[in-house]
Amino acid sequence: MDTVANALSPQEKKILLNLKGEEDVEEIAKRLGYKELVEVMSPISWLSRKGLVEIRERVKSVYYLTDRGEKILKGGLPEARALDLIKKGSSMKDLSKQLGGEASVAIGWLKREGCKIEGGRFLIDERKIADLEKEISGELKALKNPDDKAYELLKGRGFVKRKEKSMRWASLTKIGEQVRGRLKKEKEEKKVSQITPELIKSGEWRGRLRSYDVRAYAPTPRVGKRHILTLLIDRVRDTFLKMGFKEIRGNYVVSSFWDMDVLFIPQDHPARDLQDTFYLNHSFDLDPDLLEKVGRIHENGGDTGSKGWGYKWSEEEAKRALLRTHTTLETIRYISQHPKGPIKIFSVDRIFRKEAVDSTHLPEFHQIEGVVMEKRADFRELMGVFKQFYSLMGFNVRFRPSYFPYTEPSLEVQIYWDGKWIELGGSGMFRPEVLAPFGIKEPVLAWGLGLERLGMILYDLKDIRDLYTNDVDELQSFPLRR
Numbered sequence: 001m002d003t004v005a006n007a008l009s010p011q012e013k014k015i016l017l018n019l020k021g022e023e024d025v026e027e028i029a030k031r032l033g034y035k036e037l038v039e040v041m042s043p044i045s046w047l048s049r050k051g052l053v054e055i056r057e058r059v060k061s062v063y064y065l066t067d068r069g070e071k072i073l074k075g076g077l078p079e080a081r082a083l084d085l086i087k088k089g090s091s092m093k094d095l096s097k098q099l100g101g102e103a104s105v106a107i108g109w110l111k112r113e114g115c116k117i118e119g120g121r122f123l124i125d126e127r128k129i130a131d132l133e134k135e136i137s138g139e140l141k142a143l144k145n146p147d148d149k150a151y152e153l154l155k156g157r158g159f160v161k162r163k164e165k166s167m168r169w170a171s172l173t174k175i176g177e178q179v180r181g182r183l184k185k186e187k188e189e190k191k192v193s194q195i196t197p198e199l200i201k202s203g204e205w206r207g208r209l210r211s212y213d214v215r216a217y218a219p220t221p222r223v224g225k226r227h228i229l230t231l232l233i234d235r236v237r238d239t240f241l242k243m244g245f246k247e248i249r250g251n252y253v254v255s256s257f258w259d260m261d262v263l264f265i266p267q268d269h270p271a272r273d274l275q276d277t278f279y280l281n282h283s284f285d286l287d288p289d290l291l292e293k294v295g296r297i298h299e300n301g302g303d304t305g306s307k308g309w310g311y312k313w314s315e316e317e318a319k320r321a322l323l324r325t326h327t328t329l330e331t332i333r334y335i336s337q338h339p340k341g342p343i344k345i346f347s348v349d350r351i352f353r354k355e356a357v358d359s360t361h362l363p364e365f366h367q368i369e370g371v372v373m374e375k376r377a378d379f380r381e382l383m384g385v386f387k388q389f390y391s392l393m394g395f396n397v398r399f400r401p402s403y404f405p406y407t408e409p410s411l412e413v414q415i416y417w418d419g420k421w422i423e424l425g426g427s428g429m430f431r432p433e434v435l436a437p438f439g440i441k442e443p444v445l446a447w448g449l450g451l452e453r454l455g456m457i458l459y460d461l462k463d464i465r466d467l468y469t470n471d472v473d474e475l476q477s478f479p480l481r482r
């Protein structure tokens with residue numbers, strides 16, 4: 001209760017201290033001198049969210065005079081003016097002249113009331129006049145005080161209009177009363193909500209700052225935000241940059257050679273199937289020396305000491321163009337061009353696989369790729385990199401043995417989330433068959449991790465497509481950082 005009391009804004013305090021029983025909010029606004037209803041509604045709704053005030057709402061019919069009604073109220077009802085003239089002996093002609101546009105209304109009314117005309121004049125006896133005056137005074141009363149009865153009485157004459165209005169009444173709750181009691185006891189010490197150089201210099205700010213209730217309701221402004229996927233990519237990027245890595249990029253269209261052959265993926269590997277990979281109707285020109293070296297390694301291991309895969313390697317197959325199926329080729333290409341370490345590079349980039357779209361698969365997604373190449377790099381360091389990366393991202397990791405044609409040993413990386421271990425990607429140390437064609441002797445640690453998976457975890461999405469649907473309302477609702 002103290003926390004709530006301390007965090008009340010001056011407006012909330014004002015309302016809390018001044019509420020009387022159950023009162024119409026418009027009355028409260030008037031009584032406390034607010035110009036606009038919203039000025040009083042905001043603190044009242046904050047107080048209601050905190051459980052200090054109860055708001056009751058009901059739709060009520062309200063009646064008010066139209067412009068014509070106002071005019072009649074000032075100038076008099078036509079029938080009243082007609083009756084006055086008749087009492088003074090005016091003829092029908094005089095009535096028409098004096099009343100102008102209102103004459104027909106007044107005459108119609110008198111006729112309906114059963115007044116007879118004889119010789120160009122209304123003939124009305126004393127008793128009838130008294131009756132009519134009574135009726136007119138009733139109408140006048142209705143006009144001065146428009147309500148549902150008045151509306152019925154004057155209906156059709158365009159004096160009174162009805163409108164549906166939602167009415168709100170506010171009253172203190174039990175807790176509200178207790179907090180109010182506390183506020184009253186509190187001696188009027190001046191709290192400030194804005195700090196000034198003077199307050200800092202004198203040290204007087206101590207104990208005088210009003211506390212804020214950050215859970216208090218406030219309308220959410222609609223502002224431009226970056227897309228959640230962009231935010232995540234930036235965060236991954238920042239994290240690797242902090243760890244001393246350099247970013248690389250590559251093209252979407254590459255040769256099978258770089259995407260697969262260089263990585264010692266045999267040409268009959270299922271991943272190379274048309275079902276799994278998007279091929280393009282194009283063939284790359286490649287360095288014949290390199291083609292030969294890699295081909296030999298596939299066939300018999302070349303001089304790597306490996307036996308190779310033992311099949312007839314096809315140069316044509318290697319030259320085929322495809323949409324890269326991973327970003328691992330970018331890292332091997334980079335180190336092939338920089339065969340002397342040390343190297344620490346990463347990429348967060350788009351890849352393509354022929355997947356049927358469902359809640360966990362997309363044909364286009366991103367991989368977080370990286371390598372470390374240095375003399376003393378070892379398996380332990382590989383695990384250290386993941387531990388550091390994911391702990392900066394806020395996760396615990398564990399490792400499981402795994403297999404890739406291009407790494408030995410290989411690791412699967414898992415992170416702990418929501419009571420479960422979730423697989424996030426593969427890694428390992430590049431095999432000699434991969435490094436030999438480029439004359440690389442230093443050990444290379446390599447990995448490729450899922451980005452969208454991480455996004456689903458961080459943004460609590462059940463469906464991977466939600467990352468790409470771009471529903472603006474949904475996107476607005478995501479926190480900036482999780």
Ligand code: PHE
Nearest residue numbers: 326328426427428446447448
């Ligand atoms: N390229 C692998 C994948 O796409 C991941 C990986 C990268 C594994 C580097 C080992 C080394 O899943």
